Each structure stands twice: as structure tokens, then as C-alpha cells.
Amino acid sequence: MKNYYIHDKKKLARRRRALLPVLAAVAVLAFACAAYLAWTPWQDGPDTFVNATEDNATMGNATTVNATAAADSVPEPPRREPVQEYQIRDGDTLSSIFDQHLISQTTLFQIMDADEQILALDILRPGNTLTFAFNADWSLEQMTLTINPARQVIYRRVDAENFEFEEVVHPGSWVQQTVAGGIDGSFFLSAQSAGLNDQEVASIADLLKGRINFRRDLQAGDSFQVVRRQQFVGDQFTGESQILGIRILCRKRTYDAYLFSDGKYYDHDGNSLMRAFVRYPFKGSHRLSSNFNPRRHHPVTGRISPHNGADFSMPVGTPVYAPGDGVVTRALRHQFAGNYIEIRHNDRYSTRYLHLSKFLVRKGQSVKRGDKIALSGNTGRSTGPHLHYEFHVAGRPVNPVTAPIPIMASIPRKDRAAFKAMVAALTAEMDQARATSVTAEAPQLTEATGQN
Ligand SMILES: [Zn+2]
Numbered sequence: 001m002k003n004y005y006i007h008d009k010k011k012l013a014r015r016r017r018a019l020l021p022v023l024a025a026v027a028v029l030a031f032a033c034a035a036y037l038a039w040t041p042w043q044d045g046p047d048t049f050v051n052a053t054e055d056n057a058t059m060g061n062a063t064t065v066n067a068t069a070a071a072d073s074v075p076e077p078p079r080r081e082p083v084q085e086y087q088i089r090d091g092d093t094l095s096s097i098f099d100q101h102l103i104s105q106t107t108l109f110q111i112m113d114a115d116e117q118i119l120a121l122d123i124l125r126p127g128n129t130l131t132f133a134f135n136a137d138w139s140l141e142q143m144t145l146t147i148n149p150a151r152q153v154i155y156r157r158v159d160a161e162n163f164e165f166e167e168v169v170h171p172g173s174w175v176q177q178t179v180a181g182g183i184d185g186s187f188f189l190s191a192q193s194a195g196l197n198d199q200e201v202a203s204i205a206d207l208l209k210g211r212i213n214f215r216r217d218l219q220a221g222d223s224f225q226v227v228r229r230q231q232f233v234g235d236q237f238t239g240e241s242q243i244l245g246i247r248i249l250c251r252k253r254t255y256d257a258y259l260f261s262d263g264k265y266y267d268h269d270g271n272s273l274m275r276a277f278v279r280y281p282f283k284g285s286h287r288l289s290s291n292f293n294p295r296r297h298h299p300v301t302g303r304i305s306p307h308n309g310a311d312f313s314m315p316v317g318t319p320v321y322a323p324g325d326g327v328v329t330r331a332l333r334h335q336f337a338g339n340y341i342e343i344r345h346n347d348r349y350s351t352r353y354l355h356l357s358k359f360l361v362r363k364g365q366s367v368k369r370g371d372k373i374a375l376s377g378n379t380g381r382s383t384g385p386h387l388h389y390e391f392h393v394a395g396r397p398v399n400p401v402t403a404p405i406p407i408m409a410s411i412p413r414k415d416r417a418a419f420k421a422m423v424a425a426l427t428a429e430m431d432q433a434r435a436t437s438v439t440a441e442a443p444q445l446t447e448a449t450g451q452n
Contacts (some may be wrong), residue, residue: 080102080134080138082133083134084101084131085131085132086100086101086129086131086132087127087129088124088125088126088128088129088130090126092124093124094111094112094121097130101132102138103140107139109335110162111143112334112335112336113335113336113381114162114163114164114165115153115155115165116336116337116380116381117165117305117306117308118153118165118308119337119342119352120145120147120153121145121153122330122337125147128145128147128148129145130143130145130146131143139157140157141156142154142155142156143155148238148239149170149172149234149236149238150170150231150233150238150240151167151169151170151238152167152168153166153168154167158303159301162298162301164298164301164304164305170233172231172232172238173231173232173233174229174230174231174242175229175232176227176228176229177227177228177229177230178225178226178227178228178429178430178432178433179194179195179196179225179227180194180223180224180225180226180430180433180434180437181194181195181223181437182220182221182222182223182224182437183218183219183220183221183224184220185220186214187201187205187214187218187224188201188205188214190224191204191224191226194224194226196226197241199241200226200228203243203346204226204243204246204257206346206347207246207257207265207273207346208246208248208255208257208273211267212248212255217250217255218248218250221251222249222250222251223248223249223437224246224247225245225247225430225431225433226243226245226246227243227244227245227246227426227429228241228242228243228244229241229242229244230242242347243259243347244259244426245257245258245259245423245426245427245429245430247427249434254268257273258422258423260411260419260422261415261418261422262406262415263348263349263393263394264406265346266419268427270410270411270416270419270420271410274324274325274345274346274406275324275325276324276369276406277323277324277345277405277406278321278324278369278370279323279400279401279405280312280323280389280400281320281321281322281323281353281373281387281389282312282314282318282319282321282376282387283319283321286312286313286387287312287313288311288312288313289311289312289384289386290307290310290311291311291399291401292307292309292398292399292400292401293306293307294307294308294397306397308390308397309352309354309388309389309390309391309397310388310389310399310400310401311386311388312386312387312389313384313385314386314387315376315385316357316375316378316385317357317377318387319372319374320353320356320372320374320375320376320387321369321370321371321372321373322368322370322371323369324349324351324369325366325368326345326349326350326351326366327343327364327365327366327367328341328343328361328362328363328365328366328367328373329342329343329344329363330342330352331361331362331363333379334354334380335380335381336381337354337355337380337381337388338354338377338378338379338380338381338382339357339359339374339377339379339380340353340354340356340380341353341356341359341361341373341374343367343373348393348394349391349392349393349405349406350392351389351391351392351400352388352389352390353373353374353387353389354380354388354389354390355376355377355379355380355382355386355388356374356375356376356379356387357374357376358374358375358377359373360372360373360375361373361374391403391405
């Protein structure tokens with residue numbers, strides 16, 4: 001109430017100043033009108049607020065928030081559709097998109113609350129779409145984030161105060177291909193012209209970076225073969241692809257990596273290309289105060305509200321260490337997750353750390369296992385100082401306390417035969433693709449379709 005009062009006083013003052021040069025009689029009349037206009041919002045609030053939004057699109061945040069907060073309950077303006085789809089553009093924020101769709105700040109907070117355990121909305125990717133479904137009273141009933149044809153996150157209203165999320169993953173079908181090419185210029189350009197996309201080239205560079213210097217070790221005439229699989233829903237590529245095997249034949253030696261059924265990459269001798277993880281991202285022992293629980297009941301709504309990580313009680317300022325090598329993909333502040341970090345370890349593994357007090361790394365930075373990345377804290381929605389730790393395998397959270405995270409350095413003896421057979425099959429594919437590639441003097445694709 002106090003805010004409205006101040007706001008209106010300023011409005012009155014502005015109008016008084018504007019009327020100074022006008023004749024006294026007119027001024028009196030105009031003043032009366034101005035006073036009436038300024039007073040009007042008290043009379044028929046919602047309509048005036050809607051006009052305020054449309055007329056004052058460039059006004060400060062506070063005004064817009066007040067306006068849209070009221071807008072959820074106004075009669076239907078002609079241009080609104082009960083279902084609206086929006087394609088995310090560069091520079092958009094969730095808040096700006098909600099403003100455009102006249103969705104209240106309160107609803108924004110409720111959605112962010114529901115998103116805390118999945119954090120799918122914290123980085124908006126241009127090209128992804130948001131679909132809004134409204135109720136008759138223009139309250140938001142459901143919002144769907146479509147990340148790619150195979151992956152959606154649906155936020156559904158549970159009651160007046162709560163939304164819940166559901167992640168919808170279509171398995172699609174995976175198409176396996178072998179891509180072969182020769183080095184001509186940089187590896188990046190050569191791989192691209194052979195038909196690999198940017199993400200695949202980045203994955204390969206990531207896989208082999210500890211073994212090969214892509215600038216120094218490669219020269220014209222060297223060749224490479226890659227077995228990859230790509231995910232399709234119908235005939236649409238989802239953007240998801242996985243490198244099954246990569247071999248670079250150089251004059252002096254061969255660099256290679258093969259993905260085994262345990263989800264790790266090895267060279268042809270079965271030596272791991274990835275350094276092992278340590279189980280916990282901290283030293284010493286800290287009490288497990290809340291377990292990973294995909295079926296947890298929400299303390300307020302009683303509904304299923306997953307806890308996608310494990311909480312470890314620890315004093316604010318306890319050092320947090322990277323449990324494995326990787327790249328920092330997020331170092332952000334979130335209303336509920338607090339200050340949090342995400343590390344991408346490779347194609348398959350990533351980890352998250354929530355409620356931190358201090359970042360010691362920045363986005364884009366490479367980290368090695370054991371590097372100090374942050375200090376634990378109590379930021380965001382947290383009932384006490386603790387570290388919320390998440391371990392994701394292939395994009396899905398697993399229990400970080402019990403999941404079989406890779407801690408072995410080479411293929412165990414019992415799996416040797418299976419590994420050798422797999423390498424033999426992939427290298428046979430590669431040899432064939434290479435032979436075809438050399439004959440044709442052009443990049444060649446050999447194709448095999450598989451359901452997985
Ligand atoms: Zn937690």
C-alpha cells in the first residue's frame with residue numbers, strides 16, 4: 001500500500017510541474033482531472049493495470065511486476081490464446097519471457113521452485129521452445145520446455161502455490177555410422193568436412209586431449225575414422241550423439257578410444273582414457289543429512305518431489321573438491337539452489353554442487369580431480385549449512401553414495417574378452433570406411449541402423 005501511495009504522489013507532482021505555464025483557471029481544472037486520473041487505479045484496478053503494462057512497456061521492473069501480478073486475474077484481452085508457444089531467443093530470461101506472456105512473478109517463483117531439482121530452466125538455449133497452457137482465469141496451468149524432439153520437461157500446476165515437474169524422454173532410435181577422413185589443415189576443419197558436427201569434434205578433442213596435441217602431432221596425410229551413433233525421433237535428429245570409437249592414424253603412432261559397455265573410454269589395450277573419480281567431493285567425513293531419493297514426498301504438498309542429490313551436513317566454508325577431471329559448465333546463482341556449480345566430466349558424467357558460499361572456479365575453466373572448486377555454504381533454500389551433491393550419468397541423476405561411478409583404471413580381467421571383441425568389430429568398420437575413403441578421395445559414410 002505504501003508503495004502505491006508514494007508512486008501516486010510522484011505522479012501528482014509530475015503533473016503539477018507540467019501544468020505550471022498554463023493559465024490559472026485551466027490549471028485548476030486540469031489539476032482536478034489529474035487528481036482524478038491518479039486516483040482512478042484505486043477505483044477499477046485491474047483494467048488500469050493492464051493498460052499500464054501495454055503503455056509503459058519500457059518502465060522499470062517494479063511497475064511491470066505489479067502490473068503482471070494483477071494481470072493473471074483480469075478478463076480475457078483479445079490477443080491472448082489459451083495455449084501459447086514461444087521459441088527462446090538469444091538474450092531472453094525466464095523473467096522477460098514471463099513478462100511478455102503476462103505471467104506473474106509469483107508464478108515465476110513457483111516454477112523456479114519446481115525446477116530446483118532439475119535446473120532445466122537455469123540456462124535457456126536459443127531455439128528451445130516453451131509452451132504455456134493457461135486456465136480460464138489466465139493462471140498458468142502447465143509449461144513445457146522442449147529441449148529437443150526427444151526431451152521435454154513439463155511443469156504442471158499442483159495447486160494454487162505449487163508446480164511439479166516431469167521429465168519426458170523419448171528413446172528414439174539410434175543410427176550408427178562410420179565417418180572417415182584425412183587430415184588437411186586443422187583436425188577441427190578436417191573432421192567437420194568429413195561430416196562430424198561441432199559437438200562430436202569437441203567430444204573427440206576432450207577424449208584424446210591428454211594423449212595428443214592436435215596442433216603439433218597431426219600432419220597432412222594422417223587419417224582418422226570415427227564410429228558414432230546419433231539419436232533420431234522420427235526423421236528428426238535430436239542433437240544427441242555418442243562417439244563409439246575414434247582412431248587417428250599418424251605417421252608415428254595411433255591414437256584411439258573405444259566406448260565400452262561400462263560407459264568409459266579405453267585405448268585399444270584397455271587402458272582407461274579417463275582418470276578415475278573419487279566418491280565424495282570433500283575431505284574427511286560429513287554426515288549424510290538427506291539421501292538421494294527419486295520418490296521423496298514434498299514436505300508441504302505431500303506429493304512426489306524428487307531429491308536428486310545427497311545432502312552432507314558441513315560447516316559453511318568447507319572446501320569442495322572436483323571428484324574428477326572436467327570443465328566447469330555452470331557457476332550460477334539460483335533462487336532456491338543458491339550458488340551452484342556444474343562440472344561436465346565427459347559425454348557421460350556430470351556433477352552439481354548446490355548452496356555454496358563461494359566459487360573458486362569460473363565457467364569454462366578446466367579442472368583436475370582434487371582441485372578446490374568452491375566453499376560449501378547455506379545459500380538459496382537451505383535449512384542449514386550443507387552440501388547438496390549430484391552425480392549425473394547420461395543426463396540422469398543417480399545416487400552419488402551408491403552408484404557405480406568409474407573408479408577402475410583399466411578393463412577388469414573378466415571383461416577383457418568382451419572388450420577385445422568390441423574393439424575388433426569397431427576397427428573392422430573403421431578399416432572398411434578408411435579403404436573406401438582413400439579410393440573415393442572423399443569422406444565416406446557407411447551406415448548401419450540400430451535400435452537401442
Ligand atoms: Zn539437497
